[in-house]
Amino acid sequence: MTGQPLPGFRDFFPEDHSTLRSLFSAWREASRRSGFVEFEGPELEALELYTEKSGEEIIGQLYHFKDKGDREVALRPELTPTLARMVAARHRNYRKPIKWFSIPRLFRYERPQRGRHREHYQWNCDIVGEKGAAADAELIATLCLGLSLLGLGPKDVVVKVSDRGWWDLFLADQGVKEEKRAEVLRILDKLEGAPTEEWKKKLGALAEPIGNALDSKIALSEGLEQVRQAVGALGYADWCEVDLRIVRGLAYYTGIVFEVHDRAGKLRAVAGGGRYDHLLKKLGGEDLPATGFGMGDAVLSELLTEKKFLRAESTPPAIFVVAESAERNLALQIAGNLRRNGEAVDYDPGSGKWVKQLELAEARGARWALLVGREAAQGKLLVKELATRKQGEIAFRKSADGAISLEPGVGDWAKVVAS
RNA sequence: GCGGCCGUAGUUCAGUUGGUAGAACUCCAGAUUGUGGUUCUGGCUGUCGCGGGUUCGAAUCCCGUCGGUCGCCCCA
Structure with a gap:
């Protein structure tokens, strides 16, 4: 049988494409109503744009090759480096905070599985140049608006909010050295439920204090409190929960981080994001605070299909x-x-x-x-x-x-x- | 990178203890050249994912491979 797409790549026949378009419409509309302006960058970037940030080991997950000019290039796995490049190039032309969004098609060379292909579309919203947690709240609100335009509500999804800054202080307090903190957070990211023997095995002496910290609801950091207030005022209090276990896998997050999950907890994260204040500088740009999120079409479509909220955007002739x-x-x-x-x-x-x-x-x-x-x-x-x-x-x-x-x-x- | 399941007409699938392929729908063409969701008739397409093996003979058994799918690893 011929005419199959490459592994992990999808054909969008008109009927599929019309449902994809309805996602894009909701994303664009939520962005527009929330004051974000659209931008786009190249699908293909220099390989080093990605290795600079994440090290050589990321190469294994990239779709990369040599072009005819003998350049090492990669299909973009994420938009942030491109955004960083573009912001660095012209940020003086824009009044801060910069509120940009994009719907890039992203690529990864990975084993395809449920909710995960080698290519997907991702709604990205970023705010650059504002370090206050109100910016994080703004993103969460925009995200919720987008989901609500697709018919989803707090009964279907939950935004779990956490604070990497809080963890930094806490772990420092526990005597964990800076270079070991990321590792502890990664372990934490995997663990579920209450402290168990498994926790002890992996976290050692930290298992108990961490368990206690997760239990106490009064441990709200200043940032989380600000987010709670602003998100509440914007009308999305019932969408959000503080869940300190959300730490995000990536090392570059610095403050508020969040993920959207289906309430049933059956699927992968629908969206994720957070603050990455030092990343732009690290990528060779200006030292600007930034925060943003990404929402992929794959898991979202699954959720919408499950809820029967998927609508086709058909355009028949009149x-x-x-x-x-x-x-x-x-x-x-x-x-x-x-x-x-x-x-x-x-x-x-x-x-x-x-x-x-x-x-x-x-x-x-x-x-x-x-x-x-x-x-x-x-x-x-x-x-x-x-x-x-x-x-x-x-x-x-x-x-x-x-x-x-x-x-x-x-x-x-x-x-x-x-x- | 590892493991489970799967791979038959355009699509969804059937194919019985191995005997060289079927249904439904779709599509195309017709039912005295101007009225469509019903009905009827006719027609098209498959190297049964690919390669090898066992056998007189394989879609059916075995091995490999490619692809799909689900999970693990990992992560967006």
């Missing part, structure tokens, strides 16, 4: 022109005119019979069929509403310049058909 073969030329003229006037118009380009043309009109999902037949000799056309099977008569007139006007116009066809 009008399908059906023509008798003798009137074909006139039909084309009418179609062209309607299109220039802003209508979505389709017709059967083959030499289809009357019946076939009507069938195609139906299959295309058009609302109206405009029948161009023998009545045309008297300056008349028939308009048919396909769903109701009702039809009426309208008139057309050709002017000297070739323009064709219909009487009544498309907006009033419903009346013609009803009478």
